[in-house]
Amino acid sequence: MNRRNFLITTGAAMAAAAVPPSLLSCSSAPRTVAKTGKLTLTFEPYELQLRHAFNLARYSRTTTPDVQVKLEFDGITGYGEASMPPYLGESVESVTKFLSSLDLAQFNDPFRVEDILAYVDSVADGNRAAKASVDIALHDLLGKIMGQPWYKIWGLDPAKTPVTSFTIGIDTEEVVRQKVEEARPYKLIKVKMGLDKDRETIDIIKEMMPDVPICVDVNQGWDNKEKALEMCHWLQERGCVFVEQPFDKTWIDETAWLTERSPLPIIADEAFQRLPDIVRFKGVYSGINIKLMKSTGLHEAYKMITLARALDMKVMIGCMTETSCAVSAAANLSPLVDFADLDGNLLIANDRFTGMTVVDGKITLRDLPGIGAELL
Ligand code: MG
Numbered sequence: 001m002n003r004r005n006f007l008i009t010t011g012a013a014m015a016a017a018a019v020p021p022s023l024l025s026c027s028s029a030p031r032t033v034a035k036t037g038k039l040t041l042t043f044e045p046y047e048l049q050l051r052h053a054f055n056l057a058r059y060s061r062t063t064t065p066d067v068q069v070k071l072e073f074d075g076i077t078g079y080g081e082a083s084m085p086p087y088l089g090e091s092v093e094s095v096t097k098f099l100s101s102l103d104l105a106q107f108n109d110p111f112r113v114e115d116i117l118a119y120v121d122s123v124a125d126g127n128r129a130a131k132a133s134v135d136i137a138l139h140d141l142l143g144k145i146m147g148q149p150w151y152k153i154w155g156l157d158p159a160k161t162p163v164t165s166f167t168i169g170i171d172t173e174e175v176v177r178q179k180v181e182e183a184r185p186y187k188l189i190k191v192k193m194g195l196d197k198d199r200e201t202i203d204i205i206k207e208m209m210p211d212v213p214i215c216v217d218v219n220q221g222w223d224n225k226e227k228a229l230e231m232c233h234w235l236q237e238r239g240c241v242f243v244e245q246p247f248d249k250t251w252i253d254e255t256a257w258l259t260e261r262s263p264l265p266i267i268a269d270e271a272f273q274r275l276p277d278i279v280r281f282k283g284v285y286s287g288i289n290i291k292l293m294k295s296t297g298l299h300e301a302y303k304m305i306t307l308a309r310a311l312d313m314k315v316m317i318g319c320m321t322e323t324s325c326a327v328s329a330a331a332n333l334s335p336l337v338d339f340a341d342l343d344g345n346l347l348i349a350n351d352r353f354t355g356m357t358v359v360d361g362k363i364t365l366r367d368l369p370g371i372g373a374e375l376l
Contacts, residue, residue: 001314004168005350007093007137009133009150011174012053012329016250017027017280020165024052025123027239028258029036030187030290033039033217034136037074037108038073038105038107038108039059039071039072039073039078039104039105039107039108039110040071040072040105040225041069041070041071041095041099041134041137041264042069042070042072042103042105042189043064043067043068043069043070043095043099043104044067044068045066045067045068045092045096045132045272046066046067046068046323046324046352047063047064047065047066047085047172048063048064048065048066048105048348048350049062049063049347049348049349049350050062050063050064050321050347050349050374051347051348051349052114052156052169052171052175052179052347052349053169053347054169054317054321059298060207060330061085061086063329064083064084064320064348065083065086065091065092065120065371066081066082066083066084066092066322066323067081067082067084067092067095067096067097067099067101067130067133067137068080068081068323068325069081069082069133069134069137070137070332071104071138071140071141072141073110073141073145073158074326076141076144076145077141077144077368078136078137078138078139078141078143078144078299079105079136079137079140079144079325079353079370079373080132080134080135080136080137080138080140080325080326080329080372080376081132081133081136081322081323081325082095082129082133082293082295083128083129083134083293083320083321083322083325083326083344084129084320085293085320085321086142088126088128088129088293088294088324089126090129090130090258092124093115094127095111095129095130096290098124098127098131098191099130099133099134101123102115102123102134103123103312104120104134106119107119110141110142110143110228113138113142113143113299114118116134116138116210116299117131117135117138117296117297117299118137120134120135120338121296123185128247128273128293128294128295128296129293130275130319131296131297132292132293132295132296132297133297134296134297135296135297135299135300135370136292136297136329136371137299137324139299139329139370140222140270140329140371140372140373141296141370142370143369143370144369144370146369147369148369149332149349149365149367149368149369149370149371149372150173150298150329150332150370150371151331151332151333151335151372152312154302154332156164156332156335157335157337158364158365159335160335160341161331161334161335161338161362161363161364161365162334162337162338162362162363163186163189163331163338163340163361163363164184164185164186164334164340164342164343164358164361164363165186165188165189165190165215165339165340165343166183166188166189166190166343166346167190167191167192167217167283167347168180168183168189168190168191168192168201168205169192170192170193170194170197173200173204176201176204176205177204177208177367178300180204180205180208180209182210182223183209183212184209184359185358185361186212186358187212187360187361187362188212188213188214188215188216188241188339188361189205189209189212189213189214189215190214190215190216190365191205191214191215191216192215192216192217192219193217193218193221193222194218194219194221194222198199199234202216202235202238203237206238206239213239213240213241213248213311214238214240214241215240215241215242215243215244215278215339216235216240216241216242216243216244216245217244217245217269217290218227218244218245218246218255219245219250220245220246220247220249220270221238221246222246222247223247223248223251225247225254225257225258225270226248226360228246228258229258229261229262232262232264232265235264236263236264239241240264240356241264241265241315241339241359242264242265242267242287242314242316242339243262243264243265243266243267244266244267244268244269244316245267245268245270245271245289245351246258246266247273248298251349252280252284255284255285256283256284259283259284259285259286259335264302265286265287265314266285266286266287267285267287267289267314267316267339268281268285268287268288268367269288269289269291269318272287272294273294273295274294274295274296274300274304275295275300275304275307278304278307278308278311279307279311282313285313286313286314287313287314287315287316288304288308288313288314288315288316289316289317289318289320289341290305290315290316290318291317291319291320291330291331292319292330292339293322293326295320297329298329298330298332298333300370301317301333302333305333307335311337315336315337315338315339316338316339316341317330317333317334317337317339317340317341318340318341318342319341319342319343319345320344321344321347321348322344322345322348323345323348323351323352323353324351324353324354324355324373325352325353325355325371325373326344327342327344327345327356328345328353328355328356328366328371328372328373329371329372329373330342331355331356331363331365332361332365332371332372334365342356342358342363343358346358348360351376352375352376353373353374353376354373354374354376355368355371355372355373355374355376356372
């Protein structure tokens with residue numbers, strides 16, 4: 001029996017034995033599921049409502065467009081999601097158009113992950129969040145067929161998950177103080193920077209939580225390399241552990257200059273999206289922030305982690321504002337990374353999933369088949 005047949009055979013048995021009926025999208029009473037042998041993709045727009053206005057160096061917003069995805073095979077449902085912060089160029093319209101163009105019914109074996117995702121990737125360039133939604137739903141579906149969560153399928157130790165940061169945006173002193181109160185359970189505070197109030201914001205946080213390490217995300221907001229280096233030293237003295245995307249993503253030489261001199265790791269975010277981007281960043285950045293909505297999902301994100309490690313780069317896993325569906329999916333990879341910024345689900349008021357949780361600041365994975373998220 002080859003591996004694929006083994007997984008299918010074993011998976012079918014495990015699904016019958018181990019998957020809670022609720023995950024099979026059916027009532028608690030056993031029922032016979034019609035076997036179609038086809039992958040069926042459905043999707044619907046779902047606007048994420050943010051708890052606080054999200055203020056970055058370059059824009060502000062109160063909602064995030066999102067599309068929720070279902071992928072069904074023989075009565076088992078995998079869930080996925082595309083979240084589209086406007087600066088990445090995708091929209092409900094573009095995601096809907098892309099997903100409508102897919103013909104997944106041509107695949108009668110959901111375990112052909114390489115073939116299925118290569119097909120999805122080939123249909124059109126870009127559309128990274130749309131592609132991620134299919135990848136996440138496919139992983140959820142396969143994990144449910146096998147009756148195992150992905151961190152186990154990948155052989156990862158759930159005890160090795162990192163702490164996750166809690167993000168504090170650029171805001172008035174009053175709002176910053178309120179957000180620091182919300183951040184008390186966390187063991188790492190991520191501060192958005194890039195405007196005139198950077199040092200004041202850090203001073204407030206260090207006054208309220210003197211012992212908690214911070215990291216900063218400049219979102220391309222700095223425009224002077226000497227001042228940036230001075231700021232990196234100032235931040236190091238205040239317990240900062242890394243600086244994310246200090247300059248405009250096109251400032252390659254300036255970033256390499258800073259990375260060479262900075263006492264803190266310099267992490268790429270907006271500057272890169274997918275696997276091939278990583279090789280040219282060796283020496284420019286100290287590490288990368290992988291997000292499923294950029295990487296086209298878990299399959300490529302896993303390869304990105306492997307490549308970054310081979311290049312001796314640091315790895316962070318982050319997210320957009322997303323429901324617990326995509327955030328829980330990403331959390332399965334977190335035992336492999338140095339830093340995690342998986343608070344996107346906590347920033348929205350209308351999460352429709354439960355999934356990974358943050359306990360005492362640390363990512364806590366759930367022993368649920370698939371990506372580890374359950375529809376509420
Ligand atoms: Mg960032």
